[in-house]
Amino acid sequence: MQTKRLGVAFAALSLLALSACGGGDGSSTASGQGFKVPNIPAQKALGAGEGEVNIVNWAGYAEDGSNDKSVDWVHPFEKQTGCKVNSKVAGTSDEMVALMKTGEYDAVSASGDASLRLIAGGQVAPVNTALVPNYADVFAGLKNKPWNSIKGVAYGIPHGRGANLLMWRSDKVATAPDSWSAVFDQGSAYKGHVTAYDSPIYIADAALYLMSAKPDLGIKDPYALDQKQFDAAVALLKQQKANVGEYWSDYTKEVQAFKSGDSVIGTTWQVIANLVAAEKTKVGTVLPKEGATGWSDTWMVAAKAEHPNCAYKWLDWIVSPKVNAQVAEWFGEAPANSKACAETSDKSFCTTFHAADEAYFSKVHFWTTPIAQCLDGRTDAKCVDYAQWTRAWTEIKG
Structure with a gap:
C-alpha cells in the first residue's frame, strides 16, 4: 500500500446512548432495533441540483486538495454536478448527531453508533437506492445491515469498512499470537507495553473475547450485554488496565x-x-480466532434536507468506483464499491484491506450502539445501555 500520510485519525465514538423514540404521531411499528421509527418517506425522484450541498463528515472523506493537491474529489464533483460542497468536519459521533439536529445539513457520513440515533430521532430519511445508480455495485455484505437499514429499508449508502486487529512487535513478542488472550489473560507478559483503543466501545472487545473464553456467560453479541455479562467484561478490562501502557484514539x-x-x-x-511497517518497524497483525470488532460508515440524507437532489448526487459520487477508491486509499479502509478495487493506485490495496473477503468480514462485529433492549433478540433480559458503558469506561481507566 502507498504510505501516504492519512488526512485524519478515525474519530472517537459517541459518548451518549441511543435515544429511543417513543410512540405517538409519525412513528411506525417497532423496528426490531429497540425503538420506533418515525414515519418519514424516501425521496421518490431526482430533480435538478439546488446549486450546493451541506455535509457533515469525518475528516478525510471530502478532500478538496487543501490537504494534498493530488487528493481532490470535491472539485470534480462540483464541476460535474453544479453542486457546491460545503463540508463540516465532525470530531465525534456526538458532534455529528448534534449538527444534524440543527437542520442545517443535507447529508452525513455516520458511523454505526450515530446512525441508529439519527434514524430514531427522525433526523434522517430512508434512502431511495434507485436514485443512487452506483449502489448496485456495493458489496452485498454491506447492504441491509442493522446499522444502515430498518426491516430491509435502506437508510443510507455504505461508504467503507474495517476491522480492529491485533498487532505486535515481532522482534519483541517471541510467539506470534492468534488470540485476544495475548492482551487480556496474558497481558502481564508485556506489562506497561499493552495498548488498547480509548473508547467505551472497547468494552465490546472484552465481551467478544469472553464469548469464547467463558461460554457459560452466554454472550451472543458483544453489544448486547445483560448486567452479569457486562460486569464480566468490565472486570476483565480492569484486570487488563494494570498492563496497559497507553490507551489510544489518535x-x-x-x-x-x-x-x-x-x-x-x-x-x-x-x-x-x-x-x-513503513517506519522500518517489525510488526505482525492478525484477525484473532475469536473475530474482532470493527467499523462501517454510511452516508445518510437529512429528513428535511434543503438540498436533497445535490445530496443524492453526492451519495452517488462518493460511492462511485474511482472516487470510492480514492477515499479508501486516503483514509485507509476497505471500499464499499466492488468496482473500486480496479481503480486503486496500489493494485494490492483491496487484498490488503480484505475488500472482497466476506468470510473475513463475517468475523467482524461492526460497532453499534448498545441499548436497553438486547440487540441479540432476547426479550427476557434487559441489556446495559451505552450511557452505562460510558460511566464504566471512566471507572476502568481510573
Missing part, C-alpha cells in the same frame, strides 16, 4: 508508540500497521 500516537517500543502489542487498524 492513530499517529500509536504509530510512534510501536516505533519507539513503548507499545509492543494491542489493538490496531490495518492502515496503522502499514504505517508502522
Whole structure:
C-alpha cells in the first residue's frame, strides 16, 4: 500500500446512548432495533441540483486538495454536478448527531453508533437506492445491515469498512499470537507495553473475547450485554488496565508508540500497521480466532434536507468506483464499491484491506450502539445501555 500520510485519525465514538423514540404521531411499528421509527418517506425522484450541498463528515472523506493537491474529489464533483460542497468536519459521533439536529445539513457520513440515533430521532430519511445508480455495485455484505437499514429499508449508502486487529512487535513478542488472550489473560507478559483503543466501545472487545473464553456467560453479541455479562467484561478490562501502557484514539500516537517500543502489542487498524511497517518497524497483525470488532460508515440524507437532489448526487459520487477508491486509499479502509478495487493506485490495496473477503468480514462485529433492549433478540433480559458503558469506561481507566 502507498504510505501516504492519512488526512485524519478515525474519530472517537459517541459518548451518549441511543435515544429511543417513543410512540405517538409519525412513528411506525417497532423496528426490531429497540425503538420506533418515525414515519418519514424516501425521496421518490431526482430533480435538478439546488446549486450546493451541506455535509457533515469525518475528516478525510471530502478532500478538496487543501490537504494534498493530488487528493481532490470535491472539485470534480462540483464541476460535474453544479453542486457546491460545503463540508463540516465532525470530531465525534456526538458532534455529528448534534449538527444534524440543527437542520442545517443535507447529508452525513455516520458511523454505526450515530446512525441508529439519527434514524430514531427522525433526523434522517430512508434512502431511495434507485436514485443512487452506483449502489448496485456495493458489496452485498454491506447492504441491509442493522446499522444502515430498518426491516430491509435502506437508510443510507455504505461508504467503507474495517476491522480492529491485533498487532505486535515481532522482534519483541517471541510467539506470534492468534488470540485476544495475548492482551487480556496474558497481558502481564508485556506489562506497561499493552495498548488498547480509548473508547467505551472497547468494552465490546472484552465481551467478544469472553464469548469464547467463558461460554457459560452466554454472550451472543458483544453489544448486547445483560448486567452479569457486562460486569464480566468490565472486570476483565480492569484486570487488563494494570498492563496497559497507553490507551489510544489518535492513530499517529500509536504509530510512534510501536516505533519507539513503548507499545509492543494491542489493538490496531490495518492502515496503522502499514504505517508502522513503513517506519522500518517489525510488526505482525492478525484477525484473532475469536473475530474482532470493527467499523462501517454510511452516508445518510437529512429528513428535511434543503438540498436533497445535490445530496443524492453526492451519495452517488462518493460511492462511485474511482472516487470510492480514492477515499479508501486516503483514509485507509476497505471500499464499499466492488468496482473500486480496479481503480486503486496500489493494485494490492483491496487484498490488503480484505475488500472482497466476506468470510473475513463475517468475523467482524461492526460497532453499534448498545441499548436497553438486547440487540441479540432476547426479550427476557434487559441489556446495559451505552450511557452505562460510558460511566464504566471512566471507572476502568481510573
